[in-house]
Amino acid sequence: xxxxxxxxxxxxxxxxxVQGKRREPRKEVIALRDVNLEIPRGELFGLLGPNGAxxxxxxxxxxxxxxxxxxxxxxAGFDVVHESHKIRPLINMVSGGETSxxxxxxxxxxxxxxxxxxxxxxxxxxxxxxxxxxxVGLAEWMHAKVSQLSTGMRQxxxxxxxFLTEPEILFLDEPTLGLDVNAARQIRQLIKEWLAEHPxxxxxxxxxxxxEADELCDRVAIIDQGRIVACDSPAALKQRLQRExxxxxxxxxxxDLAPRSLEAISGVRRALVSETDTGAxxxxxxxxxxxxxxxxxxxxxxxxQVRRLTKREPTLEDVFVELVGRPFxxx
Amino acid sequence: xxxxxxxxxHLMKSKARGWKLFLKTVIARAYPRVIAQQRExxxxxxxxxxxxxxxxxxxxxxxxxxxPEDYVGFVVLGGAMxxxxxxxxxSMSTQFYWEKETGNLSLFIMAPAPKMAILLxxxxxxxxxxxxxxxxxxxxxxxxxxVRYSVFNPPLLAVVFILTLVALYGLGMMNASLFLLWGRxxxxxxxxxxxxxxxxxxxxxxxxxxxxxxxxxxxxxxxxLGLDAMRQLLFPSGSALGFLNVYLEVAGLAVLSVIxxxxxxxxxxxxxxxxxxEGRLLEIQR
Numbered sequence: 001x002x003x004x005x006x007x008x009x010x011x012x013x014x015x016x017x018v019q020g021k022r023r024e025p026r027k028e029v030i031a032l033r034d035v036n037l038e039i040p041r042g043e044l045f046g047l048l049g050p051n052g053a054x055x056x057x058x059x060x061x062x063x064x065x066x067x068x069x070x071x072x073x074x075x076a077g078f079d080v081v082h083e084s085h086k087i088r089p090l091i092n093m094v095s096g097g098e099t100s101x102x103x104x105x106x107x108x109x110x111x112x113x114x115x116x117x118x119x120x121x122x123x124x125x126x127x128x129x130x131x132x133x134x135x136v137g138l139a140e141w142m143h144a145k146v147s148q149l150s151t152g153m154r155q156x157x158x159x160x161x162x163f164l165t166e167p168e169i170l171f172l173d174e175p176t177l178g179l180d181v182n183a184a185r186q187i188r189q190l191i192k193e194w195l196a197e198h199p200x201x202x203x204x205x206x207x208x209x210x211x212e213a214d215e216l217c218d219r220v221a222i223i224d225q226g227r228i229v230a231c232d233s234p235a236a237l238k239q240r241l242q243r244e245x246x247x248x249x250x251x252x253x254x255x256d257l258a259p260r261s262l263e264a265i266s267g268v269r270r271a272l273v274s275e276t277d278t279g280a281x282x283x284x285x286x287x288x289x290x291x292x293x294x295x296x297x298x299x300x301x302x303x304x305q306v307r308r309l310t311k312r313e314p315t316l317e318d319v320f321v322e323l324v325g326r327p328f329x330x331x
Numbered sequence: 332x333x334x335x336x337x338x339x340x341h342l343m344k345s346k347a348r349g350w351k352l353f354l355k356t357v358i359a360r361a362y363p364r365v366i367a368q369q370r371e372x373x374x375x376x377x378x379x380x381x382x383x384x385x386x387x388x389x390x391x392x393x394x395x396x397x398x399p400e401d402y403v404g405f406v407v408l409g410g411a412m413x414x415x416x417x418x419x420x421x422s423m424s425t426q427f428y429w430e431k432e433t434g435n436l437s438l439f440i441m442a443p444a445p446k447m448a449i450l451l452x453x454x455x456x457x458x459x460x461x462x463x464x465x466x467x468x469x470x471x472x473x474x475x476x477x478v479r480y481s482v483f484n485p486p487l488l489a490v491v492f493i494l495t496l497v498a499l500y501g502l503g504m505m506n507a508s509l510f511l512l513w514g515r516x517x518x519x520x521x522x523x524x525x526x527x528x529x530x531x532x533x534x535x536x537x538x539x540x541x542x543x544x545x546x547x548x549x550x551x552x553x554x555x556l557g558l559d560a561m562r563q564l565l566f567p568s569g570s571a572l573g574f575l576n577v578y579l580e581v582a583g584l585a586v587l588s589v590i591x592x593x594x595x596x597x598x599x600x601x602x603x604x605x606x607x608x609e610g611r612l613l614e615i616q617r
Binding site: 014016060063064065066067085088089091092093095098099100101102104105109112113114116117118119120121145 | 345346347348351352355356358359360362363366367368370371433434435437438439440441442443444449607608610612
C-alpha cells in the first residue's frame with residue numbers, strides 16, 4: 001500500500017450469518033460487497049448512505065473490531081486483520097448516540113480514563129481535556145457526573161474523547177446523530193478546525209445527513225446495500241445532474257396520480273411525490289425546462305393545483321436518487 | 332528552547348508503552364470502581380444491610396439450637412466473603428456483557444491498552460471496593476453479635492486472604508473472558524451460579540459437614556478453601572472443624588490462582604479473535 005494512503009480496501013466483503021425465526025435455517029446477510037476505496041492522508045472522506053447500507057460495518061472493519069469475510073483492508077499502511085496492534089495506537093472512533101463511559105464518573109474523569117488507555121501522561125491529558133471541552137462548549141460541565149448530562153452533552157463528550165488521543169486517523173460514525181442544530185454545528189466546527197490544525201490527519205465520516213457531507217467532505221462515497229455506487233467530490237457528484245433541470249413543486253394532494261404517469265412524459269427523468277402537512281411535494285428531474293409545461297398540464301387534468309414552484313440546484317440527495325433509483329430515506 | 336526543556340516537554344507529551352501503558356491501564360480501569368462506586372451511598376443498604384439480614388438469620392438459628400459460639404464467627408466471616416463472591420459474579424464475570432451494552436467494550440478493544448490490563452484493573456478495583464464492604468460487614472457483625480477472634484498466625488492469615496482474592500478474581504477474569512462472546516446467557520449463568528455456591532462453599536457452615544468428596548469438588552471454587560483456612564486461623568475450634576490442613580489449602584489456592592489467571596489470559600485472546608471474526612463485539616447484534 002502506498003505511504004500517502006491513510007486507508008485502502010481491496011475487494012472487501014462482509015457477510016453476516018443470522019438466525020431466522022424458529023425452525024428457519026440460518027441465512028446470510030451481505031453487509032459489504034466488493035468495496036474498493038483509497039483515501040489519501042489529510043482527507044476528510046465521507047461515507048454517505050441510508051441506515052443499513054454498510055457504513056458502520058465498514059468502520060468496524062477499519063477500526064479492527066470486525067474481520068472481513070474476504071478481501072483486505074489497510075489502515076495507516078497496516079493490515080486490519082494481521083497488524084491490528086499497530087493500527088490501534090494510531091486511530092480512534094466516535095459513534096453517534098453512543099453511551100460509553102461511566103455515569104458515576106465526572107466528564108473529566110471519564111475522558112482521563114480513556115486517555116490512559118492510550119498511554120497519554122495525566123498532565124497532558126488534563127490539558128487537552130480542558131481545551132477540547134472549552135472548544136465544544138462543555139467546559140462548565142467538566143466536573144459534572146456523566147449521568148447528569150443531556151444526550152447532546154454526552155455526545156460532545158464522546159467527540160472530545162475521539163480527538164483527545166490525537167489520532168492519525170479518526171473514524172466518526174454519525175457523530176451528529178440526534179443532536180440539535182447548535183450542538184451539531186459546534187461539532188462540525190471542531191472537525192474543520194482540527195483538520196486545519198493537523199493537515200496530515202485523516203477523518204472518515206459516515207453520515208446520512210446530506211448537507212453535512214456536502215459541507216465537510218473533500219470526497220464522498222455513496223454506499224447502498226453494501227456496494228459503493230459512486231465516489232467523488234461533492235461538487236463533481238452534483239455536476240452529473242447539472243445539465244438537468246430540477247424543480248420542487250408544492251401541490252394539492254394527488255389522489256389519483258401515480259408518479260409513473262408523470263415519468264411516462266417524454267423528458268421527465270424522475271418524479272417523486274411525498275406527502276406534506278398541507279398536501280404533497282413533487283420533486284422533478286427534467287431533461288430540459290420546457291418539459292415542465294407538459295407536466296403542469298398533466299397535473300391540471302388530474303385537478304391538482306400547483307401552489308409553489310421552485311427551481312433548485314442539485315443536491316447529494318438528488319445524486320443518491322439518480323444512482324440508486326429510490327429516495328434516501330426509503331430502505 | 333534548550334535541549335533539556337525540549338526533552339522534558341517531549342517526556343510530558345509522549346505516550347506510554349509496554350509495562351507503563353499496562354500499569355496506567357490497570358489504574359485507570361480500577362478508578363471507576365475504587366472511587367466512583369463509593370459515590371452512590373445506596374451501597375450501604377444493598378451491600379451491607381441486606382447481607383447482614385442473612386447473617387443475622389443464621390446467627391439466631393445457631394444460637395437457638397445451642398451451637399458452639401464459634402459458629403457465629405463462621406457466619407459473620409462467611410457473610411463478609413459473600414460480598415466478594417457477589418462482586419466476582421456480577422461485576423467481573425458478566426462485566427463484558429454490560430460493557431458491550433453501553434458501548435465501552437468496542438472502545439476497550441480498539442484502544443492500544445493490553446486487554447489483560449483492563450481485566451486486571453476491573454479485578455483490582457473490585458477487590459478494593461469490595462474490601463470496604465466486607466470490612467464493614469465484619470465490623471458491624473462482630474460488634475452486633477460479640478464475635479471473639481483468636482488470630483493464631485497473622486502473616487499466614489494475610490497470605491490466605493490475599494491468595495483467596497487472587498484465585499477468586501482470577502476465576503472472575505476467566506469467566507469474563509469466556510462471556511465476552513455471550514450476551515444475556517452470561518447474565519443467566521451468573522444467576523444460576525449464585526445460590527449453589529453459597530451452599531457448596533460453606534458460607535454459613537464448615538464445609539467439612541458436606542463430606543470429603545463433595546468438599547473436594549467444592550474446592551474448585553477458591554472461596555471454599557479460603558474460608559475454611561481463614562476460619563482455622565481465626566477461631567479456637569476452627570482447626571477441629573477444618574476440612575484440610577491450612578498449608579495444604581494455601582497450596583491449593585496458589586495452584587488455583589495460577590490456573591485461573593493463565594486461563595483468563597488464554598481465553599481473553601482466543602475470545603477476542605473469535606468475537607472479531609464473528610462480529611460479536613458490536614453493541615448491536617446482527
